[in-house]
Amino acid sequence: AQSVAQPEDQVNVAEGNPLTVKCTYSVSGNPYLFWYVQYPNRGLQFLLKYITGDNLVKGSYGFEAEFNKSQTSFHLKKPSALVSDSALYFCAVRDTYSGGSYIPTFGRGTSLIVHP
């Protein structure tokens, strides 16, 4: 079975400071990992994904994520936060050993608030 955890309901950061939104996962095989962002009353927008290869993945809007297999983590990061980054962030995982069912599991979401 696959699962994903976002341990923080909310992250607060000052504009210009680095930000980290945490995600840990559990899979049987190798993970496919995704980050999405949701602005109020909108759908989810794709930020980045890890399938294989380099552990540091770069995505949209200056975000990046680091895959750490030993810690089963895929934390989202940005060197300098903007007020406009304030949104709800979702981590998702799909196990390569999915038995033919290619369904992702999403975390509960982390609300990022960037203060001016």
Add this chain to the structure above:
Amino acid sequence: DVKVTQSSRYLVKRTGEKVFLECVQDMDHENMFWYRQDPGLGLRLIYFSYDVKMKEKGDIPEGYSVSREKKERFSLILESASTNQTSMYLCASSKLTGNYGYTFGSGTRLTVV
């Protein structure tokens, strides 16, 4: 620009009404999904489909049904709407393996009164 389109952004229905939520994608994706999003609960899968006329139950299918008569269209049906179905409904699609990610619609905020 590729996209997933949900027919309504906001919808208000009365208890007991039959409600149809429509979703159309233009990416020739095999998979389509319906999620429900509630505060503190994240995204919960209601139903998904990996092919025309095929459907599988997700985590919370009770009170819902779906229809996929054409590859590009996936409809969510609330047979008899209840107040506890007031929620944000999100449609998504992907290629069969999902390796390229999942594309979401803008969501339908449904209020049942």
